[in-house]
Amino acid sequence: MRTQSALALDATAPASGRPIAVSPTRAARLIGIGRTKLYEALTSGELSSYRIGRRRLIRVVDLEAWLGAHAVKPADGDALPANAKAPARRSRYSP
Numbered sequence: 001m002r003t004q005s006a007l008a009l010d011a012t013a014p015a016s017g018r019p020i021a022v023s024p025t026r027a028a029r030l031i032g033i034g035r036t037k038l039y040e041a042l043t044s045g046e047l048s049s050y051r052i053g054r055r056r057l058i059r060v061v062d063l064e065a066w067l068g069a070h071a072v073k074p075a076d077g078d079a080l081p082a083n084a085k086a087p088a089r090r091s092r093y094s095p
Contacts, residue, residue: 022063024056
């Protein structure tokens, strides 16, 4: 059996029980951003949505493409060696 992420979707197989489109609230929750940031993307036209009656829906494939367009690629000097540990986070309360 294949394992897939919460966002993975085969648009040709809606009978699988997974949604083809989700509400903006659910879309924001799926990718871990706030609704305000998601609505900014919708308002700017960066992410498309559809209206059916009073309901606004975002296709999951469009959400995946939008998220993929924001992938961060490390610069040459930014990548850590495979055996290196990430720097420890400093508390804002410690000197």
